[in-house]
Amino acid sequence: MSKIIAKILVTIMLLAGVATVPKTFASGTITMKVLPPENFFYTGVTPIGTTFTVDVVLQDITPNDDLVGIEFKLFWDPTILEGVKLEIPDGSIWQEAIEDDNLWKVKMELNKVGGYVHYIVTVSSLSKGYEAGYLPLDESPSGIAARITLKIIASPPRYGELSCLLDLKDTKLSNGAAAPIPHNVEDGLYRYVWSPPTTRPYLTVEPPSVTFLAQPFPPYTPEFDINVKINNLDEEWHLVGLQFRLGYNTTLLTVKKVVEGPFLKSFGSTWFVTHVEFDYVYVMVLFWPINATNPFAWPEGSGIVATITFQGIYAQEFPWVGTCDLDLWDIKLSDERAMPIPQNPEVDGKYTIKGYVLGRQIDVFTQYPDGFNGKGPHEPSDAFAPQDLVCLTAYVTYNLDPVQNKLVSFEIHSPNDDHIIYLSAITNSTGYAKVCWRIPWPCPEWPEEEIFGIWKVYATVDIANQVVTDTLEFRVGWLVELISVESLYDSYLKGDHTRWKITFKTISAQQRNVTFTLLLQDELLVPIGRIVINDYTVGGAPLLGEKLYEVMMVCIEIPKWAYIGEATAHVNAYNKLPSLGGHAYCPEVTTTVRIVRP
Structure with a gap:
C-alpha cells in the first residue's frame, strides 16, 4: 500500500515538474488533528444558521520528517451541517510558500452534498522551497494546514441532540522523496444539544398603575381595563397551560367582566376558564398548537392573556386616598409534558382613587391621557421632550359644577428659572380654559442645562373674591x-x-x-x-x-x-x-x- 501511495505522489510531482530532492526518511511523530476537537453548541445560546470553523492542524513535526505534501479528507453529516468554505488561512503552515509564490493547490474540493472536503497541497518546486528555507515544513508560523467553515442547518429534538464526527480519512503526508510519512490522526466531534431557553417568561399587570379622581357619587370611577400580560416567552418552552389568580380589594373595586386576551389565540386553539371569587379573579388558559396556517407554531413573544374590567365602588371626600394592590399569585406555566416552566418574578399592579372635591376648585392638567396628565390637586404629569407642544387645561368648578367666563392665570417656570412663561385664558361654557406653548430649545452650547429637569406650573382663578390655586410639575428631557x-x-x-x-x-x-x-x-x-x-x-x-x-x-x-x-x-x-x-x-x-x- 505504501508503494502505491509513493507512486501516486511521485506522479503528482512529476506532472507539476517538481524536482525531487532526496532527504533522509525517519519514522515520523506527526499528529494530524481537528481543532478544536470538541465543537459543542446549545440551542438556547446558538441558533440555527450559525457558522463555526475548525482547523486541520499538524503537530509535533520534526526536521527528520522532511514534510513537503499534505492530503486529507474531512467528512461530516450533511443532513445536520453544511460546508461553507475550505481555505488556507493567513498564518498557515504554507505561509512562506504562499509569499514565495510556490504553493500548488492540487485539490481544494468542497462537496456540500457528500459532506466532505478533499485537500491535496504541496509546493510547485521543492528545490526552491529547500533553498529558501521553508522546506521541510514545520510549525512556524503555525501548524494549520486548512480551515473549514461549517454552518448549523438542523435542530436537535427536544431534550435530545444531534452529533457527528468531524472525521479525517485518507490522510497522507509526503516527504521530499515522495515517500509517505507515518502519522497519527485525531478526529473532531460536533454536538448540537437542546437546552432550555436562557430567557424566562413572567406575568405583569398593565398598566402597572391606575389612578382616578373620584366622582362625588356612585359609580365613583368609569369602568377600566386591567391586562394580564405574559412577557419574554420563548417558543422552545412549548407552553400549553397557564393559570393565575389576581387579588384585589373588594371594598374599593368590583369586577365587571373577564375576557381572554388575543395572545395565545393567535398561535392556535385555546380553552379559557375564569371565575370570580370573593377577593380574587381566577384564570386558566389551555393551549394546543392546531392552527390552519401554522400547525406547529408554539407561542412566543409577549402579549395579553386576559383582560379584567373593574369599576371603583367606594370613595370619600378629599384629602382621602384609597389604594390596593392588583396582586398576581398562584401563577403556573406548564409545557406539553405537564412540567412546570420556570418564570421570573411577576410584576403586580396598583389601583389608586383620590377623594372627590367640593367647593371652589381649579384643576390644571396636560393633554396626555388620564393617569398621565396630572388631573387632581397638585398631581404631576408625564414627561415632555425638547420642542414638544405643551397644552395646559384648567377646569374650574364650584361644588363640582363648571364655572364659565372666568379668567385663569398660568405661570410656568423652567428648572432654574431661565425661562418663565405667563399666559391666561377664559373658561368656556363647560368650565375649561386652555393655553398652549412649546418647550424652547435655545442656542447655548449646552441647552440641556437650561431646559432639562422639572418644570412647574401655577394656575389660579378668582371665584367670588376667593383665589384658588392648583400646581402641576412635569419633567423635560430626552424621552x-x-x-x-x-x-x-x-x-x-x-x-x-x-x-x-x-x-x-x-x-x-x-x-x-x-x-x-x-x-x-x-x-x-x-x-x-x-x-x-x-x-x-x-x-x-x-x-x-x-x-x-x-x-x-x-x-x-x-x-x-x-x-x-x-x-x-x-x-x-x-x-x-x-x-x-x-x-x-x-x-x-x-x-x-x-x-x-x-
Whole structure:
C-alpha cells in the first residue's frame, strides 16, 4: 500500500515538474488533528444558521520528517451541517510558500452534498522551497494546514441532540522523496444539544398603575381595563397551560367582566376558564398548537392573556386616598409534558382613587391621557421632550359644577428659572380654559442645562373674591436616552459574530415604541454590518422619575472584506426609521472594538 501511495505522489510531482530532492526518511511523530476537537453548541445560546470553523492542524513535526505534501479528507453529516468554505488561512503552515509564490493547490474540493472536503497541497518546486528555507515544513508560523467553515442547518429534538464526527480519512503526508510519512490522526466531534431557553417568561399587570379622581357619587370611577400580560416567552418552552389568580380589594373595586386576551389565540386553539371569587379573579388558559396556517407554531413573544374590567365602588371626600394592590399569585406555566416552566418574578399592579372635591376648585392638567396628565390637586404629569407642544387645561368648578367666563392665570417656570412663561385664558361654557406653548430649545452650547429637569406650573382663578390655586410639575428631557453601548469582547476575528449591550433610560410613564439601530464601521469608515430592533416597547417610568433598561444585540458577522483595525459602533434610538418619517429620540452613542488577524 505504501508503494502505491509513493507512486501516486511521485506522479503528482512529476506532472507539476517538481524536482525531487532526496532527504533522509525517519519514522515520523506527526499528529494530524481537528481543532478544536470538541465543537459543542446549545440551542438556547446558538441558533440555527450559525457558522463555526475548525482547523486541520499538524503537530509535533520534526526536521527528520522532511514534510513537503499534505492530503486529507474531512467528512461530516450533511443532513445536520453544511460546508461553507475550505481555505488556507493567513498564518498557515504554507505561509512562506504562499509569499514565495510556490504553493500548488492540487485539490481544494468542497462537496456540500457528500459532506466532505478533499485537500491535496504541496509546493510547485521543492528545490526552491529547500533553498529558501521553508522546506521541510514545520510549525512556524503555525501548524494549520486548512480551515473549514461549517454552518448549523438542523435542530436537535427536544431534550435530545444531534452529533457527528468531524472525521479525517485518507490522510497522507509526503516527504521530499515522495515517500509517505507515518502519522497519527485525531478526529473532531460536533454536538448540537437542546437546552432550555436562557430567557424566562413572567406575568405583569398593565398598566402597572391606575389612578382616578373620584366622582362625588356612585359609580365613583368609569369602568377600566386591567391586562394580564405574559412577557419574554420563548417558543422552545412549548407552553400549553397557564393559570393565575389576581387579588384585589373588594371594598374599593368590583369586577365587571373577564375576557381572554388575543395572545395565545393567535398561535392556535385555546380553552379559557375564569371565575370570580370573593377577593380574587381566577384564570386558566389551555393551549394546543392546531392552527390552519401554522400547525406547529408554539407561542412566543409577549402579549395579553386576559383582560379584567373593574369599576371603583367606594370613595370619600378629599384629602382621602384609597389604594390596593392588583396582586398576581398562584401563577403556573406548564409545557406539553405537564412540567412546570420556570418564570421570573411577576410584576403586580396598583389601583389608586383620590377623594372627590367640593367647593371652589381649579384643576390644571396636560393633554396626555388620564393617569398621565396630572388631573387632581397638585398631581404631576408625564414627561415632555425638547420642542414638544405643551397644552395646559384648567377646569374650574364650584361644588363640582363648571364655572364659565372666568379668567385663569398660568405661570410656568423652567428648572432654574431661565425661562418663565405667563399666559391666561377664559373658561368656556363647560368650565375649561386652555393655553398652549412649546418647550424652547435655545442656542447655548449646552441647552440641556437650561431646559432639562422639572418644570412647574401655577394656575389660579378668582371665584367670588376667593383665589384658588392648583400646581402641576412635569419633567423635560430626552424621552428615551441612550447611555452607553458596550461590546462583550474587546476584539473580533473576521467571521466572528459580535455581541453588544445597550444601556438606556426613559423618563416616560406612557408606553412608547423605540427602533434601535447599530451600525458598525471599520477603521476606514466602511459600513460592515448593522442590526435593527423594531418597535421595542419602553415606558413605565415613575412620574418625574426615570427607568433604566439594558438590551442585548447580536449577530453582526465581521465580513472577510472588513479592514483590520479599530471599528466603531454607532447606536441610535428612533421613534421609527427615518425612511418611515421617524426621528431620533436622543443623540447617538458610540464605542470602538478591534478587528484583528488570527
